[in-house]
Amino acid sequence: MKREAVFVSEEELNRQRAFAEAVRENPDRPESYYVVTYGCQMNAHDSEKITGMLEDMGMKPAEKREDADFVIFNTCCIRENAERKALGNVTWLKEVKKTRPKMIIAVCGCMVQEPGMAQRIFRKYGFINLAFGTANLHKLPEYLHRVLETGLNVVQVENQDVIAEEIPVRRLRYDFAYLTIMYGCDNFCSYCIVPYVRGRERSREPEAILREARELKESGVREIMLLGQNVNSYGKGIPGGFGFPELLKELDGLGIPRIRFMTSHPKDLSDRLIDVMAGSAHILPQFHLPVQSGSNAILEKMNRHYTREQYLERVRRLREAIPGIGLSTDLIVGFPGETEAQFEETMDLVREVGFDSAFTFIYSPRVGTKAAEMPDPVPEAISSVRIQKLIALQEERQQEALQRFIGTEEEILVEGLSKRSSRAVSGRGTHGISVTVDGTEADIGEILKCRITGLKNNTLTGERADQ
Ligand code: SF4
Structure with missing residues (x-):
């Protein structure tokens, strides 16, 4: 039985689906997007939801932020320098926007939710078309629709403690x-x-x-x-x-x-x-x-x-x-x-x-x-x-x-090719430590058994124990 007060209603989710469709059908909608993420894993996952919603509205990823029609900064405010960095990068895009006036710049996440920040963005950063807080993530389709329909800047921060289920998600990894x-x-x-x-x-x-x-x-x-x-x-x-x-x-x-x-x-x-x-x-x-x-x-x-x-x-x-x-x-x-x-x-x-x-x-x-x-x-x-x-x-x-890991066996989930060698792969072991071992691109996403043989710059090195 759902606790109604906490959950975004089915009716509201349907409204957002309708807005997503309206954006998809809008001939002036952005064709491409770029998501910039700061901060913790929660933010990284929120960005996967943002990406899911943008793709649901018909947009495709751009290679570089300056090439995208829609750029969104998912910000962090846990430390002052994270905030400074985000605002610096948003401001850099202001110059790009001068040559591409149709570009839409959005800012969301913790920084926007800080007391007084929404007003500051509205007054000081007029080139930001859209700003919304962490509680409003699921309303991205509605806000984007409003920006496209009115041409006005939208700044929306709410303090509702809600859970929104069934938001489209585009996961960055399959494994x-x-x-x-x-x-x-x-x-x-x-x-x-x-x-x-x-x-x-x-x-x-x-x-x-x-x-x-x-x-x-x-x-x-x-x-x-x-x-x-x-x-x-x-x-x-x-x-x-x-x-x-x-x-x-x-x-x-x-x-x-x-x-x-x-x-x-x-x-x-x-x-x-x-x-x-x-x-x-x-x-x-x-x-x-x-x-x-x-x-x-x-x-x-x-x-x-x-x-x-x-x-x-x-x-x-x-x-x-x-x-x-x-x-x-x-x-x-x-x-x-x-x-x-x-x-x-x-x-x-x-x-x-x-x-x-x-x-x-x-x-x-x-x-x-x-x-x-x-x-x-x-x-x-x-x-x-x-x-x-x-x-x-x-x-x-x-x-x-x-x-203590040297001489032991560890299973790693391979995340990618090692930065140091094209004939090695690296991944996280069961104990959370990074391990590098011989391997190729074909191993990415696989779980490999390794014998740990050494330690280099806080990364364990090993040999395959599965071959
Ligand atoms: S208040 Fe901040 S540091 Fe403390 S438990 Fe909550 S998130 Fe963690």
Whole structure:
């Protein structure tokens, strides 16, 4: 039974299908499109939906953005430089548009959803024909129809927390697919803008997810990545206590060869989830578990709801239940008020855990978040030194951690030819680490068994064990 308040109605979806048809029939519609994507996997998957809708409206992909009739920037606002980069690239296109006045430029995604941004776009970036937020993605056909019919700029941002099912999707790969299980976030970590731009947490119905997963399996997909801002807390609002472990168990039973998920919050990592993973056949032994800081005082200011000790206990429990599990994390340095001693606590934690990989960031204030108003900003010069120290330590620990794979066997899903050699291919192993092995174009999309023989620049190298 669908929770009506959360879902875009069938009637609304039909309206959008009618707009898509009207655009398709419009002789002045754009013939070609180009999608520019910034940010995370959620955005990458949203771009697949945008592409699906554009193709449904009769458009074909263009090789280069300057050649396209319709260019859309799917933006990110998690860090200030992502935003700056997007606006810089949009502005560059303004010059191209002077020579091709019929070009339509659109901007969507998290950046547009930021407070005040829509008004700024409307006033300052008059050459942008269309701007809409994350909650309005499914209405792209309607907006494009309006731009074509009126010639006016359309800027539309809504704050509805909705789920739109059955949007056409054009997947970028045939062997791998993103599968969104939930949207938004309720955690309000003090530095993060996501809850403000992606809305409150809402979970898709289990039946809809399982149906999509079955279709993906039938279409030949070998690996799915379940997506959500906090997949561990999947299930809020779904009756019967059906949560993420239960969903994983059901998905595991479908027989899709490989299942991963992204991203998780340590406070929601339950024993039940670990046990389901440990007992599964297809959930890969990999966990991305963002810790952000090793200092309890900073974790509290970040509103993370766990302590360093609790985090380390979860890591221990994961490693006990799933020996050799691949572990990665996110780390922030230079959070307001971070002292040298607190930074050293982060360094200690990195030393202790030995992550297989880590995304490291200098704290960047986002207007509208609690942390942006906190006193004692850490000077840039200090943050720069800290991040360099942290990266150097992570590199060292990573090299040590990855040694455990040498001499073991690993299955990889081949993503493409290796950048270093035309006679080698690379892909991700079951533990989430990149592996390079002898191979050809014919191996792309295949799962290969490899014996790991070495390590080069954080990539494992191996030989085929399947021949
Ligand atoms: S869990 Fe925290 S960091 Fe992650 S999206 Fe939610 S608020 Fe942002």
